Each structure stands twice: as C-alpha cells, then as structure tokens.
Amino acid sequence: MESMLANLLSPMILAFALGVGAGALKSDLEIPDAIAKGLSIYLMLAIGLKGGVELAHAPSLLAVLPALAMALALSFLMPLLAFGLLKLMTPLDPVNRAAIAAHYGSVSVVTFATGSEFLRAAGIAYEGHVVAMLALMETPAIVSGLLLARWGMGAAQVQASSVVRRRLLEPDVAREVLLNGSIVLLVGGFLIGWLSGEKGMDAVSPFFVDPYKGVLCLFLLDMGLLVSRRFAGFRQLGLGLVAFGLVMPPIGAVLGLLAGWSLGLSEGGTTLVALLAASASYIAVPAAMRMALPKADPSLYVSISLGVTFPFNIVIGVPLYHAAARWLVGG
Amino acid sequence: MQTYPKKKVEIIVEVALAKRMQETIEALGAKGYTVFPNLRGKGRWGERAKTGVFGVFENVMIVVITGPETAAKILEAARDLTREGIGIAYVSDVDVLRDEHF
Numbered sequence: 001m002e003s004m005l006a007n008l009l010s011p012m013i014l015a016f017a018l019g020v021g022a023g024a025l026k027s028d029l030e031i032p033d034a035i036a037k038g039l040s041i042y043l044m045l046a047i048g049l050k051g052g053v054e055l056a057h058a059p060s061l062l063a064v065l066p067a068l069a070m071a072l073a074l075s076f077l078m079p080l081l082a083f084g085l086l087k088l089m090t091p092l093d094p095v096n097r098a099a100i101a102a103h104y105g106s107v108s109v110v111t112f113a114t115g116s117e118f119l120r121a122a123g124i125a126y127e128g129h130v131v132a133m134l135a136l137m138e139t140p141a142i143v144s145g146l147l148l149a150r151w152g153m154g155a156a157q158v159q160a161s162s163v164v165r166r167r168l169l170e171p172d173v174a175r176e177v178l179l180n181g182s183i184v185l186l187v188g189g190f191l192i193g194w195l196s197g198e199k200g201m202d203a204v205s206p207f208f209v210d211p212y213k214g215v216l217c218l219f220l221l222d223m224g225l226l227v228s229r230r231f232a233g234f235r236q237l238g239l240g241l242v243a244f245g246l247v248m249p250p251i252g253a254v255l256g257l258l259a260g261w262s263l264g265l266s267e268g269g270t271t272l273v274a275l276l277a278a279s280a281s282y283i284a285v286p287a288a289m290r291m292a293l294p295k296a297d298p299s300l301y302v303s304i305s306l307g308v309t310f311p312f313n314i315v316i317g318v319p320l321y322h323a324a325a326r327w328l329v330g331g
Numbered sequence: 332m333q334t335y336p337k338k339k340v341e342i343i344v345e346v347a348l349a350k351r352m353q354e355t356i357e358a359l360g361a362k363g364y365t366v367f368p369n370l371r372g373k374g375r376w377g378e379r380a381k382t383g384v385f386g387v388f389e390n391v392m393i394v395v396i397t398g399p400e401t402a403a404k405i406l407e408a409a410r411d412l413t414r415e416g417i418g419i420a421y422v423s424d425v426d427v428l429r430d431e432h433f
Contacts, residue, residue: 298387
C-alpha cells in the first residue's frame with residue numbers, strides 16, 4: 001500500500017530508524033536527558049493545545065460525553081483482555097501479567113503524535129475531543145491492572161505483601177497516576193486551547209505548530225536510540241510475550257475502530273481512537289507499576305511496550321488502522 | 332578528641348520506592364538522611380541505570396546515621412521493602428563528632 005510506504009519514508013519514521021540504527025551500531029549518540037524531557041513537555045502541551053482549540057469549534061460539550069465515557073471504559077476493560085491473553089500466550093505469573101496488561105489499556109502519547117501527524121500530512125481532519133479521550137485513557141488501566149494483580153495473587157499472598165496489602169491506591173501512587181507531568185500538560189494544554197480558542201492558537205502557532213514535526217523527529221530519534229539500547233533482545237522476553245506484543249495492538253485497534261464507529265467519529269477520529277486502543281504506555285504506567293507492584297519485572301513491561309509494540313504501531317499500525325478506519329467509516 | 336559510636340545504614344533502592352523509604356526513616360525518628368541519586372549497577376534484576384525519561388531503571392542510595400535502636404528499625408523497614416522491590420540494605424559502625432546531632 002502506498003500509504004504504508006509514504007509512512008515509512010516520512011521524516012519521523014526515518015528519524016526513529018536512524019535512532020535504532022545508531023544504537024544498534026553502538027554509536028555514542030546521546031540526546032541529553034534534559035532535552036528529551038523538554039521535547040516531551042513541548043509535545044504534550046502542543047497536543048493538548050491543538051485538541052482544545054478543535055473542541056472550541058465543536059457544537060456542545062454534552063455531545064462529547066459519550067466519547068469520554070467510552071475512553072474510560074476502553075482503558076479500564078482492555079487490561080482484562082490483555083491479562084487473559086497473556087495467560088494463554090505466556091508462562092508469566094499473575095503479578096507480571098497484570099502489570100503488562102495495565103500498559104495495554106493505557107496509551108502512548110508519542111504514538112498518538114505520530115499518528116496525528118500522519119493524518120495531518122494526508123489532509124485528514126480529526127475531532128478535537130479525541131485528545132481528551134487520550135488524557136482520560138492514561139489512568140483507568142492502572143487501576144484495572146492493580147485490581148487484576150490482587151485478584152490474581154489471591155488473599156494469602158496479598159496479606160503477605162508489605163506493599164500490595166495496603167489500600168488499592170496509596171497516596172503516592174495516586175498522585176503519580178492522576179497528577180503526573182504528562183496528564184497535567186495534556187489536560188492543562190487542552191483547557192488552555194479550549195479557553196483561548198482560535199485567536200490564542202494563532203498567537204502561539206509559530207512555536208507550537210510550525211516546529212512540531214521537527215520536534216517529533218528529534219523525539220523519535222531518541223526513542224529509536226532507547227529501543228535499540230534498552231531492548232535487550234527477543235530471547236530474553238520469550239516468544240510468547242513477543243507474540244503478545246504484536247498481537248494485542250491489532251486486537252486493541254479493532255476495539256478502538258468499533259468504538260469510533262459507534263460514536264460516529266470521522267475517518268481521522270476513528271483512526272486515532274484505534275491507535276489509542278492499540279498503543280501501550282511506557283512512561284507513566286511503568287513508574288506507577290514500580291510503586292504499586294514492585295514484584296513485577298520492569299524489564300518485561302518496558303521492553304515489550306517500548307521494544308515491540310511501539311515500533312509496530314508507528315511503522316505498520318498507523319497506516320493499517322487508517323485503512324481499516326477508512327473502510328469502516330467511509331471517506 | 333571525643334567521638335561517639337553510631338550506626339550507619341545504607342539503603343540502595345529503586346527510585347520508585349525511595350520516597351516511601353525516606354518517609355519511613357523520618358517517621359522512625361532519624362534526625363536526617365542523605366540521598367545519592369542516579370546510581371548505576373547490575374544485580375539480580377539485571378542492569379540498572381538512569382534511562383531516558385523512565386524512572387524505573389534508576390537506583391538511589393539513602394544514607395542514615397543514627398543510634399542502634401533506630402538503625403535496627405530502619406533495617407527492618409528496608410528489609411520489608413526490598414523483599415518485593417529492588418534494593419539492598421546494610422549497616423556499619425561509624426564514629427561521629429556530635430552525639431546529639433544524630
């Protein structure tokens with residue numbers, strides 16, 4: 001398909017490939033941490049702003065509520081599916097499965113950014129409230145994962161744990177989950193965009209709109225480096241888990257496509273909801289999981305979500321889900 | 332010069348659990364602590380190092396100098412925490428110059 005080829009040749013994906021290549025060839029190329037963090041702040045705010053401005057055009061706030069409810073439901077329920085699938089496909093214990101499952105109910109903002117750029121390059125619009133769905137989908141999956149872990153551990157093991165025994169959401173986990181930097185920037189940016197509207201956006205567009213693609217390239221370059229360096233190799237993860245990392249995104253995408261269709265979203269909106277459902281978090285959820293489920297091995301969930309699912313989604317997933325959305329919802 | 336014997340507890344712990352450990356140390360009555368950030372190493376959980384925007388592969392070290400009873404309680408708390416999370420804890424004897432400071 002030409003759109004898949006066009007995606008592969010976009011500067012963003014090529015930057016990602018450059019990062020993977022440089023890391024694999026053991027170059028010492030390094031994007032300083034502070035800069036990577038700065039790029040991430042820029043992206044979150046820019047995405048939030050754009051979403052908020054789009055929503056300012058929307059007819060009414062009430063029309064958006066079903067979509068928001070759908071977002072919460074998807075985020076909360078997908079880990080259940082992932083948990084079961086992991087049981088079928090891997091020999092992992094319940095705690096690890098729950099931690100990994102939580103990642104797949106949550107979302108990857110960078111995957112979303114890449115997808116929305118793909119749509120923009122093709123001249124396809126999308127509804128602003130999809131960004132609100134993005135923000136809402138970050139968190140419920142974490143709660144779902146914790147509940148699954150408790151259920152999977154059984155009463156005796158929960159009592160024996162000095163960490164899990166405590167309330168479901170300790171204050172520090174809750175703070176991490178609800179007030180972490182990404183959420184604050186996304187929701188905050190959204191509110192700013194919505195309140196300041198088109199005029200406000202024009203004022204800041206030389207900063208938040210024009211350089212956006214370039215910043216995304218740099219960020220993806222860093223992601224590529226991370227993927228090739230941190231991601232030790234398929235053997236370490238086990239074939240079953242790698243297969244899960246490739247199979248769960250399309251399954252999530254199907255759920256997302258159905259959700260977009262049932263909400264009456266446009267082709268662009270449906271594509272993005274599919275992408276949200278297919279993506280796996282690798283920044284916010286790992287930190288929450290370390291605090292709440294320390295027994296789960298971080299090299300499993302970070303590697304699978306960053307090393308397998310993320311590249312799959314941005315290289316193959318985006319054009320694939322878009323083609324499916326176009327077929328389902330029409331042009 | 333007069334010195335006073337105290338116990339030094341060193342806890343190398345993953346960053347996700349560090350705050351909890353710090354709060355416990357204060358709650359148990361230690362007068363202070365020091366945190367060394369961005370530690371790197373390798374162990375049972377594989378390689379540990381500050382990695383990009385993740386917080387999940389980084390270790391820190393918390394050093395507490397205090398009396399023997401408090402040190403024992405801190406060690407017990409550290410043992411509970413590191414039983415599930417990533418970290419080690421150990422204690423040694425030190426001599427300090429100001430008895431009332433620790």
